[in-house]
Amino acid sequence: MACRGDRCFSSCGFLLLLWCFEVWNFACAVRSETSEMVSIVVPDDSTGQRDGKGYRRLQGCPHCMPGKDVEITIMYADASGSLKVHKVNSKDLSASWMWKNNNDEIPVNPMGGLWKEGSFKPQLSESREKDQPSADQHQQAHSISSEKLKRLELRQKRKQKRTAELIQLSKDAELRMKIATVDHSLHFNNTLRRHYSIWRRDHRNHDRDSTLKLMKDQIIMAKVYASIARSMKNLDLFGYLMNRIKENQNAIREANSDAELQKGALEYVEAMARVLSFAKEHLYDCSLVARKLRAMAQSLEETIIAQQKKNQFLMQFTTTKIIPTPLHCLPLQLTTDYFQQDHTSKELADKAKLEDPSLYHYAIFSDNVLATAVVVNSTILHVKEPGKHIFHIVTDRMNFAAMKMWFIAHPPLDATVHVENFDEFKWINSSYCPVLHQIKSENLKQYYFRADHPSTLSAGDENLKYKNPKYLSMLNHLRFYMPEIFPKLDKILFLDDDVIVQKDLTPLWSIDMKGMVNGAVETCKGSFHQFNGYLNFSDPVIADNFDPKGCGWAFGMNILDLKEWKKRDITGIYHYWQNLNKDRNLWKLGTLPAGLVSFYGLTYALDRSWHVLGLGYNPQISPSDIEKAAVIHYNGNYKPWLDLAMTKYRHHWTKYVNLDNPYLRVCNIVL
DSSP states (O other): OOEETTEEOHHHHHHHHHHTTTOGGGEEEEEOTTOOEEOOBOOGGGTTOOOTTSOEEEEOOTTOOTTSOOEEEEEEEOTTSOEEEEEEEGGGSOTTEEEEOTTTOOEEOTTSSBOOTTTOOOOOOHHHHHHOOOHHHHHHHHOOOHHHHHHHHHHHHHHHHHHHHHHTOOHHHHHHHHHHHHHHHHTOOOOOOSSSOTTOGGGSOSOTTHHHHHHHHHHHHHHHHHHHHHHTTOHHHHHHHHHHHHHHHHHHTTOSSGGGSOTTHHHHHHHHHHHHHHHHHHHOOHHHHHHHHHHHHHHHHHHHHHHHHHHHHHHHIIIIIOOOHHHHHHHHHHHHHHHHTTOTTOOOSOHHHHTOTTSEEEEEEOSOHHHHHHHHHHHHTTOSOGGGEEEEEEEOHHHHHHHHHHHHHSOOTTOEEEEEEGGGOTTOSTTTOHHHHHHTSHHHHHHHSOSSOTTSOOTTOOOGGGOOGGGGOGGGTGGGGHHHHOTTOSEEEEEOTTEEEOSOOGGGGGOOOTTOSEEEEBOOBTTBTBGGGTSOTTSHHHHTTSOTTOBOBOSSEEEEEHHHHHHHTHHHHHHHHHHHTTTSOSOOSSSHHHHHHHTTTOEEEEOGGGEEOOTTTOTTOOHHHHHHOSEEEOOSSOOTTSTTSOHHHHHHHHTTOOTTOHHHHHTTOOO
16 A cells, blocks of 8 residues: 555555556657657557457557557556656567557557558467458447447546546545445355355356255155055055155255255165156056045145144143243232232322323233333333323232232332222123123133133134133223223323333324324234224125225224213224124124224324334334334234243343342242
8 A cells, every 4th residue: 555645545546556558548658769759549448358350459659660669658647646657668569469540540560560451360270260250240349339439438537537536535534435344344244155156146056955845746756656555555665665755754854955955865866766767657547646645735734724723722821821930929929018018008199190181191901010010111211201191000809919019119200100900890890891791601611611621622613813811801801991990081092011112102192183082003014904804794794884905003002082982982882893793703802803893983093103013923023113113012922021032022121121120039030
């Protein structure tokens, strides 16, 4: 790298060295034996090119005569900007160079002699002579149109402009360029391997599993012929086929590409091919083979369906029926302290604030103490005036003491927390709440719990995912009774217990909802999450009242206008549709379908950045979407407090959990 003063010209110097013989118009002078100086210019189209005869050309030397030595003096600017002089004799140039006289357009050979049309023919082998194009073809290929000449001139100007820019680069600009280059090299993705060149697409092997697929196909056909051979009492061929099948299966094992196959796999392929050829000659019957393949496909389909049902059953068993021991310990420890320390008469909230419509009110319905604490903590950390934020937490009788004890021991700054037990709501009874009546019905018990085998999977049951105990919890349906629970409030923000708040939610209360009741983020993308995915449009009651292409929305972060709620009688609409669905013909269980029909035409679409869903089931969520979201939602089975949680999303939740908390340490909660 050459430096001059405080400037380094490493970048431009490298370019100039590459172009030193190409950019001859910097300064050229030719001195003959009589010391006469002449100029020589390399034309733009000579860069790496030759004329029709295969010779390089130099133009602008009218005094160059054949048979005379010409001393060429080249002047150019080096990397530091200094002028340099370099001399070369024409006799030292290779025979492929020639000068073209601008006056008479006669090619001049620097070694002596004129190149005339037809005066010279390279000595080529016979085979190469046949491949040489004609002179007319050479002239046609070498001809330059005016458009091409303009492009060449523009390209040359751009090169010169770029060179000037590089020369005039400041020290800071060059340093930034170097840093950017180093950073780019550090982050270069070199994960693509096993190719001749990662830059050449034609060297990539697009059939990395062609041999593996062939072996699997051979195994299928071998099983077909083995079945036929056994039915025809050809036991020798049956045994031979079964041996080949075992060999190929052992060679494949858990391979996903040809590179993972065991050594000698091709030998197994050839051996199997010979056996299949022999079996085809002796056993092939088109209709019989077709029946065998059809039977195998049907059997495989039934196996896959049964396996899917088992997976769903085990997933539900893990996520909902079994409480991890540490999470089971936490409410027990809190409940014990609540009664031992005699907090039964202690109130957490200022009752005046609980009914003040000018404040910001949140509703959380949950039986999970740790999850509820995380929602409250994450919300409070992002608000400007915590004292104006009121959290209304409703839980069941079993977790009421634990929930109260947690917030007695961990009050959230200046915010107000009010914990209630929904079993104390006298208006919740089976005569008023249709869903409560349905939950207690024998019909629903039979749907959930088979009398003979309550723990087994029934054949043909295609709705196993709806047999989740959470659908039997009244906590899920309390969201349809907001005016009954909060009669003095005008607006309330509903939050699920599996969300994280990342920004201040206060602006939601000032959104003009255009007379709508429910403010929610729409979830439909294309044909996904439309009404026809939740409701049974084969039933005329649904088909006559709703649009199958209506866009679904999300429960979990909803701003609810309780004044409009009362005016529209949303609870009455919910009761109407819930009664019609007592036999589960309109939709299966769950609160989202009931919400879609109850708030139909009364939902205001919020910007998607307010609520991002899917962190409990979708591994493809964009990190930028998560970062921009005000609320992220772990809806799905992979909750962040379970061992099943997706590692890539879990840290968003765990950063709001203080693992040094005495209760968490006693219960050995490690996340």
